[in-house]
Amino acid sequence: xxxxxxxxxxxxxxxxxxxxxxxxxxxxxxxxxxxxxxxxxxxxxxxxxxxxxxxxxxxxxxxxxxxxxxxxxxxxxxxxxxxxxxxxxxxxxxxxxxxxxxxxxxxxxxxxxxxxxxxxxxxxxxxxxxxxxxxxxxxxxxxxxxxxxxxxxxxxxxxxxxxxxxxxxxxxxxxxxxxxxxxxxxxxxxxxxxxxxxxxxxxxxxxxxxxxxxxxxxxxxxxxxxx
Amino acid sequence: xxxxxxxxxxxxxxxxxxxxxxxxxxxxxxxxxxxxxxxxxxxxxxxxxxxxxxxxxxxxxxxxxxxxxxxxxxxxxxxxxxxxxxxxxxxxxxxxxxxxxxxxxxxxxxxxxxxxxxxxxxxxxxxxxxxxxxxxxxxxxxxxxxxxxxxxxxxxxxxxxxxxxxxxxxxxxxxxxxxxxxxxxxxxxxxxxxxxxxxxxxxxxxxxxxxxxxxxxxxxxxxxx
Numbered sequence: 379x380x381x382x383x384x385x386x387x388x389x390x391x392x393x394x395x396x397x398x399x400x401x402x403x404x405x406x407x408x409x410x411x412x413x414x415x416x417x418x419x420x421x422x423x424x425x426x427x428x429x430x431x432x433x434x435x436x437x438x439x440x441x442x443x444x445x446x447x448x449x450x451x452x453x454x455x456x457x458x459x460x461x462x463x464x465x466x467x468x469x470x471x472x473x474x475x476x477x478x479x480x481x482x483x484x485x486x487x488x489x490x491x492x493x494x495x496x497x498x499x500x501x502x503x504x505x506x507x508x509x510x511x512x513x514x515x516x517x518x519x520x521x522x523x524x525x526x527x528x529x530x531x532x533x534x535x536x537x538x539x540x541x542x543x544x545x546x547x548x549x550x551x552x553x554x555x556x557x558x559x560x561x562x563x564x565x566x567x568x569x570x571x572x573x574x575x576x577x578x579x580x581x582x583x584x585x586x587x588x589x590x591x592x593x594x595x596x597x598x599x600x601x602x603x604x605x
Numbered sequence: 606x607x608x609x610x611x612x613x614x615x616x617x618x619x620x621x622x623x624x625x626x627x628x629x630x631x632x633x634x635x636x637x638x639x640x641x642x643x644x645x646x647x648x649x650x651x652x653x654x655x656x657x658x659x660x661x662x663x664x665x666x667x668x669x670x671x672x673x674x675x676x677x678x679x680x681x682x683x684x685x686x687x688x689x690x691x692x693x694x695x696x697x698x699x700x701x702x703x704x705x706x707x708x709x710x711x712x713x714x715x716x717x718x719x720x721x722x723x724x725x726x727x728x729x730x731x732x733x734x735x736x737x738x739x740x741x742x743x744x745x746x747x748x749x750x751x752x753x754x755x756x757x758x759x760x761x762x763x764x765x766x767x768x769x770x771x772x773x774x775x776x777x778x779x780x781x782x783x784x785x786x787x788x789x790x791x792x793x794x795x796x797x798x799x800x801x802x803x804x805x806x807x808x809x810x811x812x813x814x815x816x817x818x819x820x821x822x823x824x825x826x827x828x829x830x
Binding site: 396463467470 | 655656658659669670671673678679680682683684685686695700740750
C-alpha cells in the first residue's frame with residue numbers, strides 16, 4: 379500500500395511540476411474564470427439580493443468550465459513523445475497512475491478556485507469567508523469529484539482527435555448530482571445561513587458520490603488504459 | 606525456465622487478425638530478433654509483451670515489470686523536465702535505490718552530465734535519444750523490449766545503444782528487439798522469430814548462415830526484408 383501511494387505521489391508531483399513550468403492549463407483556466415466572472419458581473423446587479431441567491435450556482439458554473447481545461451490536460455500531457463506508453467509499460471499500477479493524475483488535477487483545480495473566489499467576492503460584493511469550513515468542505519468534495527471523473531474521462535478520450543469537445547460532453551452530465559450538492563452548500567455558506575437538517579443530505583450526496591466514483595474509477599482504469 | 610512465453614496469441618483489430626496463433630518461449634539471457642516486413646505484427650507483439658495492449662486470445666508470461674524496460678518508436682521523456690528530473694522520475698517509478706546517484710551516474714553514461722539541469726525541450730535530437738537510453742537502462746533491467754531501437758538514432762546513439770545492449774547481455778539480461786536492420790540484429794541475436802502476416806514463419810536459433818547472408822532468412826522462409 380505504501381508503494382502504491384509512493385508511486386501515485388511521484389506521478390502527481392511530476393504533473394504539478396510540469397504544469398508549474400509551462401502554466402499552459404493554469405494560465406488559460408485562471409484567465410477564463412476571471413473573464414467569465416467579470417462578464418457576468420456586467421449582466422447582473424452585484425448588489426441585488428437575487429444575485430446572492432444564485433451566487434453558488436454561478437461560481438460552480440465558472441469552476442466547471444475552467445476546470446475542464448485542467449482535467450483535459452490530465453492524460454493528454456502524456457501524449458508528446460509517447461510518455462503514456464512508457465508509464466503503462468512501467469511497474470506503476472494503473473490505479474496508482476490514475477490516483478496520481480487525479481490528485482494533481484485536484485491541486486491545480488484548487489489553485490484556480492482559490493484565485494477565483496476572492497475575485498468573485500469583489501465583483502459581486504459578497505463576503506465569502508463567513509463560513510470558511512463549510513465552503514472548504516463543498517470546494518474540497520466537489521473538486522475531488524471533478525478530478526476523479528475528469529481524469530477517468532481524460533484517460534478514455536486521450537486518443538480521440540475531438541477530445542476537447544468530448545470530455546466536457548461526458549463530464550458535465552456525470553457531475554450533475556455532485557454539482558447540485560455543491561451549489562446548495564456553497565450558496566448557503568456564502569449567504570451565511572446555517573447548514574443543518576435537510577441540507578445535510580447534500581453533504582452525504584457529495585461524500586457518497588466521491589466514494590462511489592473514486593472506487594469505480596480505480597477499478598475501471600486498467601481496462602481504460604490497456605487497449 | 607522460460608523468461609518469456611507467448612502462448613497461442615491472437616490479436617484482432619476489428620476483423621483483421623494482426624497476430625495469428627503466435628507461440629514461442631525464450632530462456633533468460635536470450636537475445637531475440639523479431640523480424641518481418643512492415644505490417645507483419647512485430648510492433649503489435651512487442652506492445653502486448655510490454656503490457657500496452659491486450660491479447661484477443663492466448664496469453665503471455667513475462668518477468669516482473671520492475672525488471673523490464675520498453676523503448677518504443679518514440680523517446681518517452683518529458684520535455685518540460687530537466688534531464689536529471691526525467692531520470693529521477695523514472696528511477697522512482699522503477700524503485701531504483703539511491704535514485705539521485707543512479708540518475709547522476711546514467712547522465713554521465715549517456716554524456717549528458719553537463720546539461721543535467723537543462724530542460725529536455727532544449728536538447729538536440731541526438732541528446733534526447735541518449736536521454737531516452739538513460740531512461741531505459743537506469744534500473745538495469747533483466748528484460749529489454751526494444752521496438753526498432755536503431756531507427757532515427759545518430760551514430761553516437763547507435764554506438765551507445767549497442768554498447769549498453771552488450772553489457773546487458775553480459776549480465777544475463779533477455780532482449781527482444783524488433784528491427785528492419787537485419788545485419789545489426791543478426792549480429793547481436795541468439796534467436797530469431799520471423800513474422801509473416803501475423804504468423805510465425807521461422808522460430809529458432811540464429812545460425813551462422815543467417816549472420817553471413819541476412820537476406821537468406823527471408824528467401825528461405827518467405828516475406829521480404
